[in-house]
Amino acid sequence: MTHKVLLLPGDGIGPEIAAQAKRLLQSCKEAGLDIDVEEGLVGGSAYDVHGEPLPAETLDKAKAARAILLGAVGGPKWDKLEDLAKRPEKGLLGLRKNLGLFGNLRPAMLYPQLASASSLKPELVAGLDIMIVRELTGGIYFGQPRGIEERDGERVGFNTYVYSESEIERIGRVAFEMAQKRNKKLCSVDKANVLEVTILWREVMERLAPEYPDVELSHMYVDNAAMQLVRAPKQFDVVVTGNMFGDILSDAAAMLTGSIGMLPSASLNESGQGMYEPCHGSAPDIAGQNVANPLAMMLSVAMMLRYSLGENAMAERIEAAVGKVLDDGLRTADIASEGMQTIGTDAMGDAVLAA
Amino acid sequence: MTHKVLLLPGDGIGPEIAAQAKRLLQSCKEAGLDIDVEEGLVGGSAYDVHGEPLPAETLDKAKAARAILLGAVGGPKWDKLEDLAKRPEKGLLGLRKNLGLFGNLRPAMLYPQLASASSLKPELVAGLDIMIVRELTGGIYFGQPRGIEERDGERVGFNTYVYSESEIERIGRVAFEMAQKRNKKLCSVDKANVLEVTILWREVMERLAPEYPDVELSHMYVDNAAMQLVRAPKQFDVVVTGNMFGDILSDAAAMLTGSIGMLPSASLNESGQGMYEPCHGSAPDIAGQNVANPLAMMLSVAMMLRYSLGENAMAERIEAAVGKVLDDGLRTADIASEGMQTIGTDAMGDAVLAA
Numbered sequence: 194m195t196h197k198v199l200l201l202p203g204d205g206i207g208p209e210i211a212a213q214a215k216r217l218l219q220s221c222k223e224a225g226l227d228i229d230v231e232e233g234l235v236g237g238s239a240y241d242v243h244g245e246p247l248p249a250e251t252l253d254k255a256k257a258a259r260a261i262l263l264g265a266v267g268g269p270k271w272d273k274l275e276d277l278a279k280r281p282e283k284g285l286l287g288l289r290k291n292l293g294l295f296g297n298l299r300p301a302m303l304y305p306q307l308a309s310a311s312s313l314k315p316e317l318v319a320g321l322d323i324m325i326v327r328e329l330t331g332g333i334y335f336g337q338p339r340g341i342e343e344r345d346g347e348r349v350g351f352n353t354y355v356y357s358e359s360e361i362e363r364i365g366r367v368a369f370e371m372a373q374k375r376n377k378k379l380c381s382v383d384k385a386n387v388l389e390v391t392i393l394w395r396e397v398m399e400r401l402a403p404e405y406p407d408v409e410l411s412h413m414y415v416d417n418a419a420m421q422l423v424r425a426p427k428q429f430d431v432v433v434t435g436n437m438f439g440d441i442l443s444d445a446a447a448m449l450t451g452s453i454g455m456l457p458s459a460s461l462n463e464s465g466q467g468m469y470e471p472c473h474g475s476a477p478d479i480a481g482q483n484v485a486n487p488l489a490m491m492l493s494v495a496m497m498l499r500y501s502l503g504e505n506a507m508a509e510r511i512e513a514a515v516g517k518v519l520d521d522g523l524r525t526a527d528i529a530s531e532g533m534q535t536i537g538t539d540a541m542g543d544a545v546l547a548a
Numbered sequence: 549m550t551h552k553v554l555l556l557p558g559d560g561i562g563p564e565i566a567a568q569a570k571r572l573l574q575s576c577k578e579a580g581l582d583i584d585v586e587e588g589l590v591g592g593s594a595y596d597v598h599g600e601p602l603p604a605e606t607l608d609k610a611k612a613a614r615a616i617l618l619g620a621v622g623g624p625k626w627d628k629l630e631d632l633a634k635r636p637e638k639g640l641l642g643l644r645k646n647l648g649l650f651g652n653l654r655p656a657m658l659y660p661q662l663a664s665a666s667s668l669k670p671e672l673v674a675g676l677d678i679m680i681v682r683e684l685t686g687g688i689y690f691g692q693p694r695g696i697e698e699r700d701g702e703r704v705g706f707n708t709y710v711y712s713e714s715e716i717e718r719i720g721r722v723a724f725e726m727a728q729k730r731n732k733k734l735c736s737v738d739k740a741n742v743l744e745v746t747i748l749w750r751e752v753m754e755r756l757a758p759e760y761p762d763v764e765l766s767h768m769y770v771d772n773a774a775m776q777l778v779r780a781p782k783q784f785d786v787v788v789t790g791n792m793f794g795d796i797l798s799d800a801a802a803m804l805t806g807s808i809g810m811l812p813s814a815s816l817n818e819s820g821q822g823m824y825e826p827c828h829g830s831a832p833d834i835a836g837q838n839v840a841n842p843l844a845m846m847l848s849v850a851m852m853l854r855y856s857l858g859e860n861a862m863a864e865r866i867e868a869a870v871g872k873v874l875d876d877g878l879r880t881a882d883i884a885s886e887g888m889q890t891i892g893t894d895a896m897g898d899a900v901l902a903a
């Protein structure tokens with residue numbers, strides 16, 4: 194069966210790193226992988242052409258694909274757009290919502306070769322391997338009512354943080370299952386001492402726990418979780434949380450490694466259809482200079498092969514190739530260090546393909 | 549004029565550290581400070597006696613006081629209380645709301661003597677001095693509607709993140725004025741690419757900026773702010789943000805110093821009435837063992853003298869005494885390090901008083 198893959202380069206450094214992913218997919222094809230790769234526009238680059246960040250054509254292609262590879266969206270060019278619905282970010286949010294990609298897997302792991310890149314002391318991060326499971330299609334990102342309106346003679350802005358039991362349950366199951374495959378520790382992050390919505394969150398996690406007796410469930414308030422990530426990140430195995438807290442904590446966790454340019458992510462729906470993207474953003478400041486790190490994007494290809502296409506062997510080959518390139522002392526500027534060779538985006542792509 | 553001060557020891561280690569603050573206040577009195585110190589119950593300890601975390605008597609005393617010194621509230625003993633309104637945290641939130649203490653100042657500064665306590669590499673945190681200005685009486689903490697209810701056959705939890713222009717403006721002014729007194733850099737943190745309420749937030753900050761031409765205003769998304777705090781915290785001077793983001797970021801920032809047991813905080817209303825408390829929590833696991841660090845609580849006394857009582861000279865004497873104690877190599881367990889002398893809560897109180 195031919196796997197349909199949609200490549201969405203997006204904005205900023207997106208096109209450069211997507212070009213490396215495309216070469217990688219081509220080489221997988223030559224190695225026997227049966228895929229059909231299409232391309233599409235999303236984000237600011239789609240807005241520039243079609244006047245909207247998620248054109249119908251792109252959404253149709255996305256629905257038809259088994260997996261989507263996304264570079265990154267956003268940039269200062271579109272930050273001043275008055276209408277939030279036209280901003281690049283809405284392209285990304287629209288894909289997540291329309292495809293029901295509720296399960297966001299964000300690994301924060303430290304490559305031993307890059308230990309010195311972390312801003313934390315080496316002993317605190319050596320061997321770090323956290324999986325953050327973030328709910329991605331609910332919570333305050335999508336809650337209604339929302340808006341800015343006049344009340345009592347002044348403007349008021351408002352958003353709604355909302356979760357139903359079934360939404361919490363399905364992300365809870367993803368997290369418990371993930372913990373079962375890993376070190377069997379699950380920490381659920383909430384603010385149940387203040388927010389009712391997270392009281393329900395905690396209750397549902399508690400209700401699920403007996404079904405996964407091999408997993409040790411704990412709860413942590415979000416402020417404490419932010420502290421513990423800085424203080425002693427290795428205490429975590431799998432973390433599950435809502436959309437907004439997950440946004441904040443997964444970025445902090447990724448940054449602990451010092452090499453966010455290395456971290457892929459997956460966003461899955463119930464049928465295993467998925468969108469794969471680097472954890473880093475569109476980095477408009479370095480776009481077009483051939484200095485961006487393509488490894489998170491290439492590792493996103495590996496994640497896609499594993500989670501949506503069931504091609505574990507090929508995923509492992511890619512991950513091994515990335516390991517080898519690091520062992521060989523090759524680095525892009527973001528992870529450069531003394532004694533290593535700093536190379537550009539294309540050259541890093543070449544090196545992975547060769548490996 | 550006699551300054552009225554209300555001491556609320558609270559729960560966990562609260563009473564132990566409050567005892568040291570009380571001794572300190574007594575010694576200020578002997579040195580000529582005209583104060584009248586009352587005590588009251590709040591949090592779990594109030595619930596145990598009166599069945600509610602903020603008894604009317606405590607609230608009345610608080611309203612009558614110029615300043616309140618609070619130890620800490622909360623603990624596992626009360627975490628299972630079904631009724632959120634009865635939890636210790638509601639005592640704290642009730643004080644904030646009823647006294648209109650909207651301006652929360654949370655310094656994250658590194659004591660040079662404690663540089664090695666940080667989990668970050670020394671060069672990244674040496675000289676760290678950030679002031680987080682957190683809005684404290686609005687946002688999702690207090691927004692209506694909120695609750696858990698049945699919808700379409702299942703339960704749904706919901707909270708409302710809401711700010712009016714005037715609420716944003718008054719905390720913005722606090723932050724701009726703070727920046728004027730410091731290094732003239734203000735970073736406003738929001739999630740304006742997703743949340744309407746923070747689009748309004750950003751707009752109001754922009755509108756205020758021309759009134760403070762000496763302050764350089766920048767904006768950062770909350771996920772990026774969490775990353776930047778880990779990556780390069782010294783880029784920040786003053787940070788202003790809403791209640792929820794402020795809760796998360798101020799704890800992360802405090803933890804960067806590695807010595808959250810050293811950090812005081814202030815919560816002020818429009819008339820300069822204030823509540824002062826350590827940034828750390830009630831630490832029930834070490835309560836009653838005479839090992840808690842009383843310094844954040846004693847430094848909260850100094851902050852109170854400065855911000856609510858206008859007694860700068862005495863505030864400086866306390867801060868200098870704390871500096872001397874650290875120079876002398878005295879440490880509580882949380883900040884213990886090789887070659888230093890580890891002492892208990894009482895002994896640390898003695899040392900500060902002596903200094």
Ligand SMILES: CC(C)[C@H](C(=O)O)[C@@H](O)C(=O)O
Nearest residue numbers: 267282285286440741742771
């Ligand atoms: C671009 C933005 C809308 C997005 C989010 O907040 O979810 C990004 O920060 C992410 O984490 O994928």
Ligand SMILES: CC(C)[C@H](C(=O)O)[C@@H](O)C(=O)O
Nearest residue numbers: 386387416622637640641795
């Ligand atoms: C105890 C809790 C309600 C409180 C808060 O979330 O504001 C605390 O975390 C704080 O930051 O002062």
